[in-house]
Amino acid sequence: MCAIAGILFKHSNRTFNLTTGEALTLILDSTVHRGMDSCGWALYKDPMKDTIRMRFFIPTDETAESEIKRIEYTLSAHQVTILSARKLGCTLGVHAGFSGDLLALTRAIEKDLKPVSMGTRLDILKDVGMPYEVAPVYNIGAFNGSHGIAHNRLATESGVRPETAHPFWACGFSDIATVHNGQITNYWIMRRRLERKGMVFQTENDTELVAVYLAYQMRCNMSLEDSLKASLDDLDGTFSYLVATKDSIGYAKDKLAAKPMVKYENDEMIVIASEEVGINRLFPGKSLETTEPAPLTYGLWSLAS
Amino acid sequence: MATIDLSKTPIRTANEVIRGYGAIHQSIEIINPDAKHYIAVGLTNPIDVHIKGSAGYFCGGLSDGPAIRVDKNVSWGVGDNMLGGSINVGGNAGAIAGVALRGGDIVIAGNMGSRSGQVMKQGTLFCGGSSSFMAGYMMYGGRIIILGDSGEKVGENMAGGEIFVGGKIQSMGSDTRLTLPSEEDLSGISEFLEKYGFSFSGVFKKVVCAGKDLTYGKPEPGTKPIPYPEFSGPKSSYWNQKVQEDIRIKGSIGRYRVRGFGAARHIPHFNDIAFKARVSPEMIDPAVLDKVKLRTFIGDRHGGRALDLSMPVMIAPMSYGALSPEVKQALGIASSLSGISENTGEGGMYSVERAETRQLIAQCLSGRLGWNIHDMKRSDGIELYISQGAKPGLGGQLMAAKLTAEIAAIRGIPEGMDLRSPSRHPDVLGGDDLIMKIREFREAVGWRLPVSIKLGGGRTRDDVKIAYKDNLDFVELDGLQGGTGAASSEVLEYVGIPTISAIMEAMDGLAEINAQGQLPIVLMGGIQNGIDAAKAIALGATAVGLGTPMLVAAGCIGCMQCSSGNCPLGLTTQTPKLTQRFDVQKSALKMHHYLESIRWQLAAITYALGHDHVQELSRDDLVALTPEAAALTRLPYEPGYREQYGSTGTSRPDSPVRTETGTANYPKQSFELIRMMSESNYEDSDIQKNILARALEPRENPFPEDRAAHLDDLVFLSAALTRLVIDPYREDCSTQTCITRSIGIGPKKEDQPAIDLAKPFFITGFDDAPLPVQSALAKVLSQSGCGYIGWAPLKTASEEVLNYPWLQLLKPGDDPDATAAGLVYVINDTFEPVTASRMHPGQLLGLSVSAPAVSDALPFALKNQFDLLVLDQTLGIETPWVELDSPIDLTVMRNAVRGLQALGKEEEIALVNFGGLRSGTDVAKALAYNCLGSVFSVAMGIAMGGSIQDKQLVFAEELEESAMVDAGMNWIKGTAQETAIIARCTGKTNVHNLEPEDMRAITLSTAKALDIPLASGPDKRASF
Incomplete structure (x- = not known):
């Protein structure tokens, strides 16, 4: 029940006049009627040498400082060297040195802490509110990286909190994030299957299930593309979802194809939105050749290497 | 030329200005449209x-009428429901594009x-380029012309109309065929192309409806209602007449059954709730109508003109089509006389009804049948139908027998089809699209009218939150007991939650987002009198809706044949000979009297409970009379309150079973009361006091404490x-x-034993059946892709090789058979380790266990890599027809699932369960409870012609094998x-x-036996 958005610049020769963050926010704003409960962005920033980006939810009340201390303490206890930590909205962003197994680290800390995202490039920023309110708080407009995905949420079956906003990080898997429009109707069957395989859930949001599902498939050495394909069989209901990795954006659309998703591609970029109006706002006055993916299809667009 | 700049003018204002220019016939240009929504709507x-x-x-x-030119692109739903221009x-x-186009x-x-041209009915939709998938989806008429290529499934499920494709067709939709365009077609197309300045030199292909799915085929045989005590309540038996009739009819028609009316078995309801203070009819002031206020306004949450109800009552949506035109007219008259609202139901506005009705709500359904801007504008409220209590998830059904030329014309569809409306709207596929559809409606009528949605109870706790956030003015909420003209009989009984649960879930859902009291709920589904209405309002409803009882007031006798078109009273029929039996004026007066009697009751109760206004009724005024009602509503359980109404629950002598009605929710008592109300003088307070006294008597508890857990007491939550619901009439749902x-x-995993079945069904218990029966069953199994469980494979009369998986039943120590697809060792109550080995690597190993043996059998079976566990809910699967003489113990399923967890x-x-399974719904419940397959026995025997005699199933000698095969396959x-x-x-x-x-x-016993939460009352999402 939502709006999804995605932008990928194929190469670094940019002529487009907005930053990636501004463009994503503009798409969200033009489709904000589809969901006004919360919004969020998964941004792929430039990698830093030997540094991993981490973000955690923290309280916004007076307990924030003690929570930050707890996060720092817990991370240090797991051989994470904190290089910098900065409070932003309801989150704490951390740059850290870590050479161990990210999945093992996540498993070890996720019961105590609330990780939002981790990766060499990925930074997920999400909160309750509308895009034009939330974007300045998290300085989204300044982001001008190669790609990102974003989301407006109308809550359906789980509550309205920053944690249930999209995008969702595929917990434990560096740089993988998803946004989704629709509902997974075999949520509990799939969740119990994944939990039996040791996967952990933080919410009852079905988008998290998509993220965890993809993460599990990749843990079993399946490629992202094959995981997208398998999801068309394994997930029931109706959905259009986007998944982003450190160098690509993929999508999958169910057989009913009831949830809208349009895309526009030119030499420079690929833009995905729930409605044409989202794309039109980026190119005022132009008549665009937008297309929509067919039912039961998936795809992947990658950065030029 | 006037100019409107959309970068400066909000769309709401812009549309008002556009309509203003329209009124003076002034053309307009719109600059900076910036892909804004709803431009020039209405x-x-x-x-x-x-x-x-x-x-x-x-x-x-x-x-209707404008010539709109857009220089660049348009987004979803251009020309939605356009009538002309x-x-x-x-x-x-x-x-x-062109969704529901009507001209x-x-x-x-x-x-x-x-999905361009989805459910279009008339006019032309033209595309100069190529179209994406499913062009002409479910179209009923009109013409689509595509010069380029068409995507997948062109014309999917079209019922009428024509699609011309100039380029390649990627794939054809179901129930379509290709044909050659006629000369007339082509000249019509050339004319169109010339008019709009296009040219085309290729060859057109024409796609039309193949017509295979338009009708149901063999009609369902007429039946007399079986008195409800036969199949529901303490005196009913498991394999009762109704169960048997149902199985036999499916064996005859080969499809799911359809009927009218509402749920027929007992469901916890308002008559299991009582008022906390004594309501003594004799103490009511004769002028009570002057003492309390009943007038209720509803629908102005967003600036529309509220409905002004003289009491908190509406007439529920019922269509012209389901009902005869005369009945619609009478409903209109009655609603006006009583100062309440009436509702068009599906299928368009009947002009005579409009003329007679002071406040008429126009209902918009998925097929957009008869929906148009003019009727919207002359309505007093707009209601978008999402689902209804009687059949959540199903679209409306109107059998060909009732689809007259006039009704087909209003709806814009071909005559002679069994109309099965789509299950969901073309443009409302979730809460996000809903908000946009609602906005379009508001723009179309200049924000003048209340806009509501109709919801069947189910996932109500979440659905009302969306309704609230999507700015609806109110919600018409319908419980499981709601009535309908036609629906799948299983959905009528088992999909949805009781009406008292629906209102609880709605209130709890709104409370969860701190929106208590901010979204009015109009509750319907089994509300029969002012007492029910008062209890509904006390539980949080703002008003109630009345459907079926209005018809009962007009004479309905409850024969439940509404879908057949043969209503003997002339209510739910279009046959002139029958509709003539209905006297509009007399019936309108009866309905009016019935409504006035409700008014008197509402006033009397409000007064007796010490309130001045009906909306002051609250939960504090209520107690529950049964444990179920208490648990579902969180009201205090006070069975002692029965006594104050002179009733101990058994004071009324039971009427003879054979004269009872076919539905526990409308027993004879209901019909009598409603008739008394409809024939009473509403100004005679003595008569009204008598009626009230009778109506206040609670019913006997239909779920006494010794009631065993029963599959019938589980319901499903619909989408x-x-x-999003999956359309049962059209979209695939795999049973593989x-x-x-x-x-x-x-x-x-390829390396472990597996049995593939086309359906999740096994049959057992035919080992001793006569040879022709076994032979017939073997054919049925091999043709239908189901399996057999028995001591031996079925005997066959012919040499023909029949392939079906056979699972051999064995006692420990028996010889396994290498030809069996699997071996099932019968353990029953006491677990002893069995020595079992596969005769070949592909053979499955299984145990059949009863509840007491599960905890010991599970670890053993897992350790020894057994493949399946038959969960035996009877006294023993090894005894033929054991289901006829055995309690059904559902706890074996719970023990197995909990044990594995x-x-x-x-x-x-x-897990494969056995015992007491009668229908596809029972199997659905087992599937939901993690059972991969279900085992039928007696049900299959009855389907093939067996009859129950002395706890045995007997097959008459004259039964022919071929007839048994047909019946078995059909079933x-x-x-x-x-x-x-x-x-x-x-x-x-x-x-x-x-x-x-x-x-x-x-029921509490079923909730406990299966660890399934109650339909309402407990905390949110009890985990499984």
């Missing part, structure tokens, strides 16, 4: 509108998105707003089944359809995706 003047740029959703929607798009169109021309120069161990995510081994062994087909319909209603495209979370219990 415009009914023949003016030119030039949009200089791109337009968003629903451009020119709900219009033209829309000319210079660029591309998004999805559902005029839509011209897209570029490409066109998916509505939070989830693989019985194997260790299932989970990832590809099927405790070991972290769910799905490590296949399996109909039963599998039932399972799949239930799965679709809950939003699944595969029956194996049913989950325990899709179910709720309506």
Whole structure:
């Protein structure tokens, strides 16, 4: 029940006049009627040498400082060297040195802490509110990286909190994030299957299930593309979802194809939105050749290497 | 030429200005449209509108007459429901272009998105480029012309109309065929192309409806209602007449059954609730109507003109089509006389009814049958139907017998089809699209009217939150007991939650987002009198809706044949000979008297409870008389309150069973009371006091404490707003089944034994049946893709080789058979380790266990890599027809599932349940409870012609094998359809995706035996 958005610049020769963050926010704003409960962005920033980006939810009340201390303490206890930590909205962003197994680290800390995202490039920023309110708080407009995905949420079956906003990080898997429009109707069957395989859930949001599902498939050495394909069989209901990795954006659309998703591609970029109006706002006055993916299809667009 | 700048003018203002220019026939240009939504929606003047740029959703929607030109692109739903005029798009169109088009021309120069022309009925939709998937989806008429290529499934499920494709067709939709365009077709197309300045030199292919799915085929035989005590309540038996009749009819028609009216078995209801203070009819002031206020306004949450109800009562939506025109007229008159509102129901507005009705709500359904801007404008409220209590998940059904030429014309569909409306709207596929549809409606009528939605109870707790956030003015909420003209009989009984649960869930849902009291709920579904209405309002409803009882007041006798078109009273029929029996004036007066009697009761109760205004009634005024009602509503359980009404629950002598009605929710007592009300003088307070005294008597508790847990007491939560329903009439839902161990995510493991079945069904118990019966069953199993469980394979009369998987039943120590697909060792109550080995690697190993043996059998079976566990709910699967003489113990399913969960081994062994399964719905419940397959025995025997005699199933000698094969095949087909319909209603495209979370219990014993939460009352989402 939502709006999804995605932008990928194929190469670094940019002529487009907005930053990636501004463009994503503009798409969200033009489709904000589809969901006004919360919004969020998964941004792929430039990698830093030997540094991993981490973000955690923290309280916004007076307990924030003690929570930050707890996060720092817990991370240090797991051989994470904190290089910098900065409070932003309801989150704490951390740059850290870590050479161990990210999945093992996540498993070890996720019961105590609330990780939002981790990766060499990925930074997920999400909160309750509308895009034009939330974007300045998290300085989204300044982001001008190669790609990102974003989301407006109308809550359906789980509550309205920053944690249930999209995008969702595929917990434990560096740089993988998803946004989704629709509902997974075999949520509990799939969740119990994944939990039996040791996967952990933080919410009852079905988008998290998509993220965890993809993460599990990749843990079993399946490629992202094959995981997208398998999801068309394994997930029931109706959905259009986007998944982003450190160098690509993929999508999958169910057989009913009831949830809208349009895309526009030119030499420079690929833009995905729930409605044409989202794309039109980026190119005022132009008549665009937008297309929509067919039912039961998936795809992947990658950065030029 | 006037100019409107959309960068400066909000769309709401812009549309008002556009309509203003329309009224003076002034053409307009719109600059900076910036793909804004709802431009020129609801415009009914023949003016030119030039949009200089791109337009968003629903451009020119709900219009009649204008010539709209868009220079660039349009988004979803251009020309939605347009009646006449033209829309000319210079660029591309998004999805559902020309949805529900009813006339005029839509011209897209570029490409066109998916599902264009969905449910269109007239006019022309033209695409100069290529179209995406499913063009002409479910179209009923009109013409689509595509010069370029068409995507997948062109014309999917079309019922009428024509699609011409100039380029390649990627694939044809179901029930379509290709044909050659006629000369007339081609000259018509050339004329159109010339008119709009296009040229085409290729060859057109023409796609039309093949007509295979338009009608049901063999009609369902007429039946007399079986008195409800036979099949519901303490005196009913498990394999009662109704169960048997149902099985036999499916064996005859080969599909799921359809009937009218509402749920027929007992459901916890308002008559299990009482008022906390004594309401003594004799103490009521004769002038009580002057003492309390009943007037209720509803629908002005967003600035529309509220409905002004003289009491908090509405007439529920019932269509012209389901009802005769005369009945619609009478309802209109009665509603006006009583100062309440009436509702069009599906299928358009009947002009005579409009003329007679002071406040008429126009209902918009998925097929957009008869929906148009003019009727919207002359309505007093707009209601978008999402689902209804009687059949959440199903679209409306109108059998050909009732689809007259006039009704077909209003609806814009071909005559002679069995109309099965789509299950969901073309443009409301979730809460996000809903908000846009609601906005389009508001724009179309200038924000003048209340806009509501109709919701069937189910996932109500979440659905009302969406309704609140999507700015609806109110919600018409319908419980499981709601009535209908036609629906699948299984959905009528088992999909949805009781009306008292629906209101509880709505209140709890709104409270969760701190929106208590901010979204009025109009509750309906089994509300029969002012007492029910007062209790509904006390539980939080703002008003109530009355459907079925209005018809009862007009004479309905409850024969439940509403769908057949043969209503003996002339109510639910279109046959002139029958409709003549209905006297409009007399019946309108009866309905009016009935409504006035309700008014008197509402006033009397409000007064007796010490309130001045009916809306002051609250939960504090109520107590529950049964444990179920208490648990479902969280009201205090006070059975002692029965006594104050002179009733101990048994004071009324039982009427003879054979004279009872066919539904526990409308027993003879209900019919008598409603008739008394409809014939009473509402100004005579003595008569009204007598009626009130009688109506206050509670019913006997239908679920006494010794009632065993029963599959009948589980209901399903349907998809509505939070989830999308899968259309049962059209969309696939797989029943393919693989019985194997260790299932989970990832590809099927090739190296372990597995049985593939086309449907999740096994049959057992035919080992001693006569040879022709065994032979027939073997054919049925091999043709239908189901399996057999027995001591030996079925004997066959011919040499023909029949392939079906046979699972051999064995006692420990018996010789396994190498030809068996699997070996099932019968353990029953006491577990002893068995020595078992496969005769070949592909053979399955299984145990059949009763509840006491589960905890010991599980670890053994897992350790020894057994593949399946037959959960025996009877006294022993080894005895033929044991189901006829055995209690059904559901706890074996719970013990198995809980046991596996405790070991972290769910799905490590296949669960197959046996005992008491009668229908596809029972199988759906087992599937939801993690059973991969279900085993039938007696049900299959009855389907093939067996009859119950002395706890045995007996097959008459004259039964012919071929007839038994036909009946068996038909029954399996109909039963599998039932399972799949239930799965679709809950939003699944595969029956194996049913989950325990899709179910709720309506009795405490069943909730406890299966650990399934009650339909309402407990905390949110009790975990499974």
